[in-house]
Amino acid sequence: MLQKVVRSTVIDAPIARVWEVLRDFNRHDQWHDVVEQSRIEGGERSDQVGCVRSFTLKDGNHIREQLLTLSDTEYKSTYCIVEATVPLQRYVATVTLKPVTDGDRTFWHWESSFATPPGMERELSDMVAQAVYEAGFENLRRHLRSAGAARGAVVPAAPAGLPMPTREVRVHRYGGPEQLEPAHGEAPAPGPGEVRIQQRAIGVNFIDIYLRRGWVPGMLALPGVPGMEAAGRVIDVGDGVGGLLPGDRVAYLWHQAGAYTTVRTVPADQVVRLPAAVEDITAAALLLKGLTADVLLRDLGRIQRGTRLLVHAAAGGVGLLLCAWARRMGATVMGTVSSEEKARVAREHGCEHAIVTHDYRFADAVRRIAGGADVIVDGLGDAARDENMAALALRGHWISLGQASGPLAPLDPDGLLGKSASFSRPVVFHYVVSPRERAERAQRVWDALADGTLKMPVVERFTLDAAAQAHARLESRATIGPLVLLV
Numbered sequence: 001m002l003q004k005v006v007r008s009t010v011i012d013a014p015i016a017r018v019w020e021v022l023r024d025f026n027r028h029d030q031w032h033d034v035v036e037q038s039r040i041e042g043g044e045r046s047d048q049v050g051c052v053r054s055f056t057l058k059d060g061n062h063i064r065e066q067l068l069t070l071s072d073t074e075y076k077s078t079y080c081i082v083e084a085t086v087p088l089q090r091y092v093a094t095v096t097l098k099p100v101t102d103g104d105r106t107f108w109h110w111e112s113s114f115a116t117p118p119g120m121e122r123e124l125s126d127m128v129a130q131a132v133y134e135a136g137f138e139n140l141r142r143h144l145r146s147a148g149a150a151r152g153a154v155v156p157a158a159p160a161g162l163p164m165p166t167r168e169v170r171v172h173r174y175g176g177p178e179q180l181e182p183a184h185g186e187a188p189a190p191g192p193g194e195v196r197i198q199q200r201a202i203g204v205n206f207i208d209i210y211l212r213r214g215w216v217p218g219m220l221a222l223p224g225v226p227g228m229e230a231a232g233r234v235i236d237v238g239d240g241v242g243g244l245l246p247g248d249r250v251a252y253l254w255h256q257a258g259a260y261t262t263v264r265t266v267p268a269d270q271v272v273r274l275p276a277a278v279e280d281i282t283a284a285a286l287l288l289k290g291l292t293a294d295v296l297l298r299d300l301g302r303i304q305r306g307t308r309l310l311v312h313a314a315a316g317g318v319g320l321l322l323c324a325w326a327r328r329m330g331a332t333v334m335g336t337v338s339s340e341e342k343a344r345v346a347r348e349h350g351c352e353h354a355i356v357t358h359d360y361r362f363a364d365a366v367r368r369i370a371g372g373a374d375v376i377v378d379g380l381g382d383a384a385r386d387e388n389m390a391a392l393a394l395r396g397h398w399i400s401l402g403q404a405s406g407p408l409a410p411l412d413p414d415g416l417l418g419k420s421a422s423f424s425r426p427v428v429f430h431y432v433v434s435p436r437e438r439a440e441r442a443q444r445v446w447d448a449l450a451d452g453t454l455k456m457p458v459v460e461r462f463t464l465d466a467a468a469q470a471h472a473r474l475e476s477r478a479t480i481g482p483l484v485l486l487v
Contacts, residue, residue: 002090003125006111007133013144015099015106019075020249020276021140022095025067026053031143032136034058047277052082061085068092072277072450081114088124089115108137163188164196164235167487168261169467172223174214177471180260182464185225187263190238196265197250199232201284203259204462204470204483205317206379206402211257212471215407220257227259231274231283232487241268249274251283251442253291255429260467262487269435272442277450285317285459285482288428290445291438292401293321295431297329300399300424301375305330310366310373310391312380313404314351315342317482320457322377324350328453332370336362336380338477345480349455360405363390372396381405389415397422404477457481 011018021027026046029035038055040046041064046053052066064083069076075097081088093112100107110133116124163186170183190196208227211220220226231251234244244250254270274283297303309326313319314335327333327350335351337343343354355365360383366373372393378384381403388398396419400408411423432438448454460483462470470483 002113002115003121004111004113005125005128005133006109007129007137008107008109009137010100011106011108011137011141011144013106014104015075015097016276017144018106018108018140019072019097021143022097023047023070023072023077023276025051025070025077025079029055032139034131034135045279047279057086072275086124087117087120088128089117110136161189164263166261166263167464168225169464170223170225170260171212171220174212174217174222177212177468177475179212180226180468180471185261187261187265190236190241190265192239193241193268194238194265195241195244195250195268195271196235196237196263197230197232197252197271198235198263199230199259199261199487200280201231202227202464202485202487203229203253203284203288204467204474204485205229205288206404206474208257208260209471209475210403215403219255225258225260227257227261227485228255229253229284229288230259230264231280231287235263237268244268244271244273249280251280251287253288253429253432253438255427260464260485262464270438272439275446278446281459281461281484281486282449282456284484286321286445286449286454286456287442289317289321289482290448290454291432291441292318292428293325294441294444295426295428296322296377296399296401297325299431300426301326301377301397303329303331303375307331308370308372308374308393309333310362310376311335311351312376312378312384313337314346314354315349315480316379317457318377318379318401320346320349320481321454324454325448326350327352328448334366334369334373342480345457349457360384360387363387366391375399377401379404382408385409389419389421392419392421395420395422397424399423400425459484461486 024046026038026040029038034057036056036058038053041052044051049070054064056062062085065079066082067079069078078094081091091114096109098107166185166187168185169180171179173179210216211226234246234248250271252266252271303326309331311319311322315337323333333351334353335346336355336357343356346354353369355362373391374393374396376398378400379402383405458481462485464485464487
């Protein structure tokens with residue numbers, strides 16, 4: 001006969017904050033006192049349905065549990081025991097959250113059913129109800145009151161008004177990846193309108209390489225710290241900051257370099273709060289690239305059904321997002337890549353026509369496939385200059401996004417006349433000037449990820465101290481998808 005245990009409580013915290021903790025299937029060792037240590041088997045994500053967590057209790061028992069369902073819309077998850085030294089048989093449990101509008105609190109319902117050996121019904125039922133559920137309620141309350149722990153590390157307390165020591169990566173001389181050197185620094189206390197962030201993941205972008213090489217010296221004076229985006233948790237806030245509290249999970253992108261560090265102080269209006277479903281690594285990998293894709297497709301490319309789009313470096317961080325998003329918008333998507341493996345990945349992300357080229361020749365293929373490109377997104381630079389002009393359709397628009405092969409030589413405006421073509425050189429920061437613009441574009445990225453328009457690409461991960469290796473890897477043109485530095 002199956003036993004059933006049901007317990008409910010109200011937590012004095014917003015539902016998003018509570019769900020952020022509970023949806024992580026491998027986080028219970030950070031907030032529940034009965035758990036000694038836990039890991040997800042097979043290297044799967046801790047929010048991946050089907051993943052198995054293997055954990056040890058402080059009393060020495062060992063349990064393996066599998067995540068069966070997870071719903072970010074219903075704030076609900078279900079899991080079961082697959083193996084345990086505790087004699088709980090056919091154990092299935094469900095966690096459900098509901099918002100309590102009075103005081104922005106959260107109703108938490110936790111229930112399970114299970115069988116037990118004869119004579120142990122009362123003992124095991126009381127253990128689940130009290131040692132697991134009732135204790136878990138109190139443990140989570142205490143965890144949330146402590147301003148929230150970053151996954152794997154507690155957000156440090158900051159001495160009021162004092163700087164905090166940091167570990168960072170600096171460029172002392174423009175040049176190759178070897179110019180990136182670990183160093184120690186300080187993050188000042190937040191002034192009016194600022195927040196100080198304990199960073200967990202830092203995005204690596206081609207603009208970081210341009211700055212390291214000295215191609216845009218106005219953006220990185222020496223010695224300087226590169227990096228334009230990161231994700232983590234708020235440590236403390238300055239005067240006049242509203243809507244952000246210590247412990248909040250956030251990400252930012254800022255036109256001032258300096259993200260390659262463990263702690264950073266930035267203007268609060270450059271920051272967006274992260275939904276519970278978006279992990280720090282995801283945010284660092286996709287925020288700048290996702291907002292860039294949004295600008296290119298909506299504002300500049302004005303992509304619609306039937307638009308013929310050519311994306312260079314289609315298997316790169318921005319390229320994969322552009323292909324997937326544009327395909328969902330009804331465009332005919334073509335892309336250039338440097339290998340058959342990259343072509344396969346690009347096709348998986350929406351690139352209908354992957355053109356493999358090692359010498360920047362692609363115009364003939366574009367004309368053969370679609371008769372020309374209405375929009376070209378070009379991160380290649382000068383080596384693709386003539387081919388881009390040849391591949392453009394009448395009234396086509398060429399968007400110069402980067403210069404991986406070298407700076408683009410000045411264009412002769414008269415050269416555009418033959419096709420009534422147009423040319424633009426956008427800077428994404430000019431399209432997210434206000435906090436509202438930034439938040440709306442970020443939300444479109446998270447929504448596209450949630451509804452399957454965008455598939456999360458494989459993220460290559462490096463430690464902060466290995467930033468030089470990350471740069472060398474990105475410059476090698478061997479990467480597929482985004483790169484991040486982990487703190």
